[in-house]
Amino acid sequence: MALRTALMIAPLGADETTDDLAATFTTVDPAAPALTVGELSTQRGDGIFESIGVVDGHPQEVEAHLERLAHSAQLCDLPAPNLEQWRGAVLTVAAECGPGESVIKLILSRGVEHGPSPTAWATAASAADFSRVRTDGIRVVTLDRGYSIDAPASAPWLLLGAKTLSYAVNMAALREAHRRGADDAVFTSSDGYVLEAPTATLILRRGDTFVTPAPNGGILHGTTQLSLFEHLADRGFTTVYETIPVADLRTADAAWLVSSVRLAAPITELDGAALTVDAEFTASLNDYLLSPRD
Template structure:
């Protein structure tokens, strides 16, 4: 069985209207993809993904190897990231077809593989190799991995760690690209390792003036009675697709959802706290020395709704009505 399916994207088809060339190999592509051996090298050392981490990505859970979670939200965020990074704008329909084609080629069994879309700014024109290739043409890779790390819903022990910035940096310094899903992930990975060295499962970034941000790989959501709260993305956090799915689910239950600035000391007063990432809701059982209740039945029901009740979930997306609070 094919448990890992890797493909290179055809830039001319996934980013139409920019005049990108099509190679002989790409002329035989099916639905904008060239299927390749996942064990072979697929990136030039001169690509800006390798040299500078210059690009963006999406990670989509594919439940039972067939059902992509929040696909439309992920593809909309691709466009948002491309605009923010001054890169060519992806064609949503073409990427939707490419995702469907990749899933159709996958035969890794009934697991929940992760589908990743990685897009770089392409070959660096500051190098000789980069100048010989089409300037500005993105590099695209997509893969489904049924052998990778699986999502767990084991309750997490988290530690709050300083992000080294205040709550106004994202507004005052937009060139820092805070809140985007970029390929530059070294800080996220280093923070996760730091939390592990300290004996915790994960970390929560906190501003120097005491406000919650996000985890290295996840958004944070808190329940205060019937009110569900997450940090407003304007503070410089990713507007999470899984967070939006959780908000959609609790609104279906008649609850209230809010985006707002959330002081870490206020978070510690919550009834329950959750991480949302990769199409999953994961309970948090503690932050620093504060313990939270863990509702395993709710976690089970929320994840089932997100994975298998997509029509009802999508109908609720439109009621998100997100507006920046400042």
């Protein structure tokens, strides 16, 4: 993905106000160096981020992403983001996106080691072409995440449920999925429950009921899943959150991995076993997800 624009942000306090919000932003050359050697986002992955899908210049589900950014900051003991400022940054970089699909990334780091303040920036880039996986689907394997379903309650310092920059495990899981001949993975708990994908949320269909894992096992609450559940409820379907045993994956009528940029990718195969794909219904989900959503 080629960066179109980059914006460094001088973070305001959560309750700070200014008559000149633009003065807190500095546009930088996305191809030029911008971070110092002591930056903790690169040294330790000590920070948080959000990825916002953009369709024809319209950033999708901005408020949900900002709320999740604030939640991640709280879990990581980072300063609470000034949501007005971050909203302004999103609109500023979205104006550079133009037609087609793009992605905005918001990053809040603890800053330079022993430094006085956090580091923050926003970028916009052209999105990859996911049209094929939205129609042809993806093959998925299950991978043990290595902790039990109750780990977040007993070990909050693991930061489960925060969208941190520490994505080495997520990327390693994707590489392992590729080694096994699959396109993606679904994490499972060590005691046999379904969690989430490395970069997406899982949704299952059982008849006219749509199910996603309850966000109490260290699962990142997906903004796309939340939006789809509202859409499905408006269409008369039932939507529920459950603690899902791994065995239930294989009995679902259909399944998708959903995320802000790839959108809804139907699962065609799980651990080598074929799953049913409803191409027409999947197309209707992606039509909704490609429509302007606030």
